[in-house]
Every structure is written in C-alpha cells, then in structure tokens.
Amino acid sequence: MAPLQPPPPLEGKKRRIGMMTSGGDSPGMNGAIRAVVRTAIDAGCEVYCIYEGYEGLVKGKDFIRKFEWPFVRGWLSEGGTLIGTARCMEFYERPGRLLGAKNMVLNGIDALIICGGDGSLTGADKFRAEWPGLLEELVQTGELTAEQTKPFKHLNIVGLVGSIDNDMSGTDATIGSSSHSRAFVIEVMGRHCGWLALMAGVATGADFVFIPEKPRAENWKEEMCGLIAEHRKFGKRKTIVIVAEGAHDQDGGKITCEMIKDLLADKKGLALDTRITTLGHVQRGGTACAYDRMIATLQGVEAVKAVLDATPDTPTPFIAINENKITRKPLVQAVIDTKEVAKAIEARDFKKAMGLRDTEFIDMYDSYMTTTATSLNKSMLLPGDKHMRIAIIHVGAPAGGVNAATRAAVAYCLTRGHTPIAIHNGFAGFARHHDDKPEGAVREFNWLEVDGWASKGGSEIGMNRETPEESGMELIASLIAKYKIDGLFIIGGFEAFHSLSQLRQARKDYSSLCIPMTLLPATISNNVPGTEYSLGSDTCLNELMNYCDKIKQSASASRRRVFVIETQGGKSGYIATLAGLCVGAVAVYTHEEGISIAMLAADIDHLRKAFESDSGQSRAGRLILVNEKASKVYTARLIADMIREEAHDRFESHVLSGRPEVPRPERNLEGFKAKDKKRGIA
Secondary structure (H helix, E strand, C coil), X not given: CCCCCCCCCCCCCCXXXXXXXXXXXXXXXXXXXXXXXXXXHHCCCEEEEECCHHHHHHHCHHHEEEECHXXXXXXXXXXXXXXXXXCCCHHHCHHHHHHHHHHHHHCCCCEEEEEECHHHHHHXXXXXXXXXXXXXXXXXXXXXXXXXXXXXXXXXXXXXXECCCCCCCCCCCCECCCCCCCEEEEEECCCCCCHHHHHHHHHHCCCEEECCCCCCCCCHHHHHHHHHHHHHHHCCCCEEEEEECCCECCCCCECCHHHHHHHHHCCCCCCCCEEEEECHHHHHCCCCCHHHHHHHHHHHHHHHHHHHHCCCCCCCEEEEEECCEEEEEEHHHHHHHHHHHHHHHHCCCHHHHHHHCCHHHHHHHHHHHHHHHCCCCHHHCCCHHHCCEEEEEEECCCCCCHHHHHHHHXXXXXXXXXXXXXXXXXXXXXXXXCCCCCCCCEEECCHHHHHHHHHCCCCCCCCECXXXXXXXXXXXXXXXXXXXXXXXXXXXXXXXXXXXXXXXXXXXXXXXXXXXXXXXXXXXCCCCCCCCCCECHHHHHHHHHHHHHHHHHHCCCCCCEEEEEEECCCCCCHHHHHHHHHHXXXXXXXXXXXXXXXXXXXXXHHHHHHHHHXXXXXXXXXXXXXXXXXXXXXXXXXXXXXHHHHHCCCCEEEEEECCCCCXXXXXXXXXXXXXXXXXXXC
C-alpha cells in the first residue's frame, strides 16, 4: 500500500505544533491546552491536538485534529482533560513509536508539547532521541519516502508537568493541589512523594500524617495512639489520619489504612469509630482552581515560546515554576532527580530523600510537626524563663486564611511554652471592652477552641479597622502593660501596617511598647508592600472565578451575552487581572492602566467581530472585568450601556457585581474627625 501523501513542505509554511496530554489527568490540563492553542495561533503557528495521548499518536487519523482559536473557549474552567489521556502499551515498544513518528510526519507536525507526569515526559524524550533513527527506518521499510521525511529531520519537544502529586524535581508546583465523634483514615496518592498528604494535613489540621520520605519512628503505633489520645482528652471530637499510598515504616514495611484503622478501633485501646476513605482518582477530577489555571496558562504560553526558541541542538526542556517565576529546566536532569528520591526511599536513606525535596516541602513538614504536637512534645518546650505572653490581634477587613494563621500561631506558642492571648475585635475591642463582664476582649486562647479554625473563613476573634491612634495610644500602651503582654502578632491589611507603624513610633513615649511586634499581611486585594501574596487573595480569587464560571454558564441558552463584572481590589488590579486570566475574560480594566475611549472602542469592535464569526462551538457568555477603581467616569454600568448601544441588538450586555458583601466593622468616626482637624481638613 502506497504511503499517504504528506502535507506541503514546511519551508515557508506555518510551523505545526502537536499538543497532547498523557498519563493520569489532573485539574488544569485543559487550561494548558487552551494556552498552547491560542499562543501558538497568535505566533502564526498551526496546532494539532492529539486525542488520548500516546494511543492517539500511534493510531493517528481522527485522533489528530487541527484546532482553531474558538475550539478551546471555556476550557479554563473544565476539569480533567478534554482531549483525553490513555496509557498506551504499544508506545513502549519501537513498532509503536514508529507509527507515532509516521503519523506526525503525515500531519506535518515537527514539534510536540506534552502535559503529563514524569513517565510520560521520559517517554517523550526517548521518542525525540530515537527520532532520526525512526525516520530512517520508515524510509528503509517503504512506509515513507526520503522526500516526505526531509522537512522533519529534527523534533522539538517541550514538557508541561501535570501531576496532582507535585512530585517533579526542579519546580515548586505542577499543574493540577463536627457533628460526630469519629476517626477518619484517608489514603491519598503519592507512591514516592508525600506532598499531597503533607499539604492536606496542613490545610485540614490532621492529627497524624504518613509520608514516604520521612517515616515515623519505630514506635509509630504508640506515638500515633498517644497523640490522638491526648487530643481526645482536650475534647477533640474528630480524628483525621492522612496516609500517602507509598507510606512505610523505617524498615520498609508498608503501612496500610487497614492497619491504622485496626489500631484506632481496638476495643482495648482508643476504641474509636473509624472509617477508611481511599480517594483514588477522585483527586484527579473536579474543576481547576485559580492557581492551577494560572500556572497552566502561563506555562502553556512559555511552552510555545520554548518551541519557537529551540534549535536542533537544544536539550529538551520542561516548563517549571520557581519562586513564582516561570522557568525552563532540563527535562532529563529533572527526571533523574525525581527518580533519585524513590531510590533513596528504597535504600532507606530518608535524610537524602528529604534533602532532594525543595525547601518549601521541608519547611512545611517542620511547621506541621510543630503545630500538631502543641504542648504534647516536651522536648520542644523552652525553659520557663523564656516563656512569653503573646497577644494576637486582627486589624482591617476579613480575609480568608486569617483563622488558619491564628490557629498555627496558637499551636506554635503552646508547643514552645508561650501563652497565646486573643484580643477580640481589634484595637477598638481592646480599648473599650477589655474588662467587660463576664468575658472581656482579652482572653487566653483555648486549643480546643482554635483547633478547628483551619477551614473557617472570616475572623473568629473579630476584626476591626481602627488603629491604635484612633483608639488612643496612651490607653493602648497602658493596657499592654496591664495585661503583661510580652509580644504582639498583628494580622491584617493596610490598617495593620499603619497600626504597627504607629506603635513603633510611639515607643519613644511609652516603654510598654518596646516589645517584639510582627505583622502577617492579610488582604483580599493583595495590595500591601513587601510581599508577593497576602492572606485572603487566593480565596478571593477562587470565589470570583467560581462566580464568573457560573455567570458564563447562565448564558448558555442564548449564547450572545456579554457580562461586565465589577471586582474588588481598591487601587490594585491584582484580583481583576488574575481572575481575567483564570476565566478567559475578553478584557480587563484596572486602576493601574486606566480606561480610555480608544480601549473601549477596540474592545467593543472585537466583541462585534467575535459574535459575527461565532459558529457555536461554545454557548458560554463572554466576560469583561472592571476593577472598582479603574475609572471615576467609565463605571461598569456605563461600559455595559455603551456595549449594549453599539451592539445594535446583535448581542446583549449585562452589568454584575463580583464584589461579595462582607460585613464591615464600625469605624471610629470621631478618630477620623480629629485626624482631619489636625490636618486642617474641614
């Protein structure tokens, strides 16, 4: 049978990039596909998506399809991978790779971007190494002619790591992370990597975590039962034990969920009603969160750039993220380093296994161990003369994560022997309600009270925007002395920054303020100096993203709708910009960039053309995000009206608020009036 005719030669033609997902699917893969398709098209390339991973590459024909810009509309919010992934045994053998090479040549593909785990990416690099030999063999066997293979002498491959285990060395993150008295034993994925189990333990405040890299002591059974028994004595009603599937003891013996259940349910021991949950592939499903969508998009863009920058001699890279920056790393070395972890675990060299993980992993493990032990681990207690009374206060507006941070701080204090003190309702509560009866605003924390705060939103001890100067600096200084506070931990946004600054400046007048003070930024706008992220911004971003997803879906009946959504953020465009990236907004207007007539005209013209060329691939509505301070004149309402006027009934526009109503604490207006008077403001 004569070989199929090839596409036109590549010389002078657009580059053709293949995009495929392989191995286990993970949230964010569709975001990566969308980013690759649209970035490649914008760069003047053609994109072919290969369905069902390596199986589709081997089978060819309808499994390899050309993608256009509209094909991936709405994919950012979809979980899993819409082009499929399947493990292909044929590709493990050379005949299967020969078929894959043949199908790539027949479709004119000379570069491949693969989103998958280390196994998938290792197979891709092997495919590239064999490429010249595969083409030569295809010519020798008559499957292809020398003329057909001539334009395809070199194959460029770029890897995107899609793994819910976050187990690839060289990158900080990969694409895809009380009603009853029971114990839950939860098995999560991670044969050689405990990242998923550890982070789940930190996020949920689990009682005990088993990870492959750091097996528990030989007496782990006694240690676990003793810790849980103490937690129960404190009054804790729920017990959570998280087990990575690769968990084992120090001798290499596997630790199973059944073993743990038997220990917890033993009638002669704890006698807890215990349930086992094995999450399995449920962990791979679900809608991608904001962070996964963000890195999927940024890494997809970088993957196309890597293809276009590559030469025949360029080593195969994969796209990583290090210290919040998208980077390119050598794929082969990363795979080698990743496999070294498994070898170290097998050799029971656990110190080396932990050393091969990044610093963040080690810090997280140490923090988890510290905050889990509370006052149970006597070896971590400081000498009595070093114990302090540390006050924790929330200043500003509510933000997600404030309670979790407070819980961690309280746990650390108890572990080291300090006394954590809650100041309720900010400086206003401190000044006016510190000695209320029966309970004042100044109270020692109770561990049982805060242990369940890891998943709670808002502020359990109350949050207020009032600063020390507004409450009365002399009064605040006297109260710090009265309650013998040795250290102050402030959590909050700009008001917290101002409060700390005021306290520091007042030290020259009040000796009681000469104590250690520290600040943890917490504001949904992510607009405070000195930090890349602040507590609450990620939660806000996820909530806004979910809101936008639902709004887009609500337009599915008519399809021809534009939603103009006003977002929070003050004079910072962070929330609007990142949300726009995560939901695929048509346009985003921020305070930093402003809004002009020319910008609006260009965006309205783009919408008009988009609806004219819409062939119905997606029925979702289109979004425009407007930061609340983007313009004093061009409000979200006005922009929606302008779009409606220019649409001439071809499509609709609606204005919505993406600003969830958050109860604001009362402000001390007298304090502001006094400050205004001092400044000479009427």
